[in-house]
Amino acid sequence: MAGIKDVAAEAGVSVATVSRVLNSHPSVSEAARARVLAAVERLGYRPNAVARSLRTDQTRTLGLVISDVLNPYFTELARSVEEAARALGYSVIIGNADERPELQDHHVRTLLDRRIDGLLVSPTDGGSPLMLEAARGGTPMVFVDRWIPGIDVPVVRADGRDAIRDLVAHLHRLGRRRLAIIAGPAATTTGSERVEAFRAALGEHGISLPDDYVGQGDFQAASGRRATERFLALPEPPDAVFAADNLMTLGALDALRARGLRIGDDIALAAFDDIPWFVHTDPPVTAIAQPTGELGRAAVRALADLIEGRTPRSVTLPASLVVRRSCGESAPNPRSGQ
Amino acid sequence: MAGIKDVAAEAGVSVATVSRVLNSHPSVSEAARARVLAAVERLGYRPNAVARSLRTDQTRTLGLVISDVLNPYFTELARSVEEAARALGYSVIIGNADERPELQDHHVRTLLDRRIDGLLVSPTDGGSPLMLEAARGGTPMVFVDRWIPGIDVPVVRADGRDAIRDLVAHLHRLGRRRLAIIAGPAATTTGSERVEAFRAALGEHGISLPDDYVGQGDFQAASGRRATERFLALPEPPDAVFAADNLMTLGALDALRARGLRIGDDIALAAFDDIPWFVHTDPPVTAIAQPTGELGRAAVRALADLIEGRTPRSVTLPASLVVRRSCGESAPNPRSGQ
């Protein structure tokens, strides 16, 4: 593959001049520029990003470590992150942690070794020493969706508190009183926060949340199924189940279906995270929608600010309830899904 | 950040020795090795992958360019590719083309500039000059799922021919006679092949495929909706619709629902590509399942063979029909979805 030297030889100038042309440095004569450009064209030269990165100490690459690529919420997030990054001239390398802390660490380490310019993380667990070290070590870093309390980096996330209150009110209005939740891992912020918000909202209606009504999930479908089965085996099973992410909702759907329950009738089901498929399930699922695209853009913006020396801002955006039919028929609602 | 020189100084040896320890070269004394390792630990040293790549001319990175991250089929593919690559010591950089040729080229170029060791592509269009150039230029390359006819690189894909024949037989058995297809872009191999296989299978039952019954889609949901609406506006609308991917199926579902049609009854619907959600739609969707995981693994294997100088093999795996209820009630079938 042709290198900058070949181009220099072909154009009859020095490598310095070639480099200057390529980086549009002002001090190059028009004649030289033209000859270099012609030579580049002729040889099909492309600068070696590896060499360039070594010299300049920047890779123009962002790392994005997400908890689970198979979760549509995260792929949508990844897509918007890549789009926003590309607009700013950055590439994105995605690492999929599959909700496994050791895999998350593997990716973080790999990305750091590659000297990415900044790191976007949605942490799988609550306390990776590696992450702490990276943050202290001066790697520009931003948490998105989930975060780790002890680490002082900007956080970009959605606050589902109000939407959860709306959801509980909605369920209450429909006569549901025995409300259960399938929670995510307590080690994740989104895992514990959603339970807390749910408990608080229940409290406003004078309803308590017994331990039996808190299923321990891990944001994966299988755990949603197990938690739901456990609910149904209770002497007094819940009449509404709220799953803290879309994959666990899928599992819950499975379990309810297997028991022959009519969802929205015998039992209500609601999900955190809205995805296109929820419109088409039987019945369509009432869900809390995050502004995923805006979240991705805000995260990239914050990270770019950090990298380029500006002061980044933490961002919290509101989530909103989208009413469909899985909790029962309800009064007409302007925001209801199609 | 500490470099190899700092480690050498700290351990009281030369950089050459440090490098040898790190690369487990045999010619290092036990004493030296221990001192180096201790120094590495003390300084928290991590080798700079950029510098290493420049020198060794390999990045231990694979590029994967897929047509659409939002399509669950491709994210599952991406996941299995990453997993298989990781097992072989490679990282994967994913480029999302969003079914746009120019975006695909952008990613291919970026990946090439980064000097990835090999490229896995599921091409969005039929003839990118860049791709041809890359293949000729000696970049190890493998096509997965879709491919470009003129370019001589290994192809790893699923053959849906038999499954499509099974599907048509299934539809015919259920009394469907007016069968339509929503095709992908003709520029993609999967786009045209599936139509051809469908037409051939229809032929075996003495049914023809009129032009009106071939909807032009682009593998995106919106196009599935449009094509379906056009079908329904026909003087003699089809009684069965086969969508060539899962996203267009989603669109078709929308359109049918909007018209108040009972799917599986008034009209049959089937999809190419099976995904977890199809179990939960109303009704569950009959689909053709690809062995996605195996596809990803085989693709990585072929690419690694190419990179490491072995002879790669093209691989074609069979797809299979999964019968659910969207085409009507059918005789019990052992492979039917849960």
Next chain:
DNA sequence: TGCCTGCGTGTAATCGATTCCATGGTCGGC
């Protein structure tokens, strides 16, 4: 006319690793 400024250009150092080659020391074989 002479000097200073500044532009265009080239030479060479540099980024952080790997690796070839030379060197000194040890050891075994004869």
Next chain:
DNA sequence: GCCGACCATGGAATCGATTACACGCAGGCA
């Protein structure tokens, strides 16, 4: 006891770019 082989080690070249510095030349000003 000598010689060759081999091992452990260090010095220095190298990968392909960017960029500090030096230099020559042209033009402007006094």
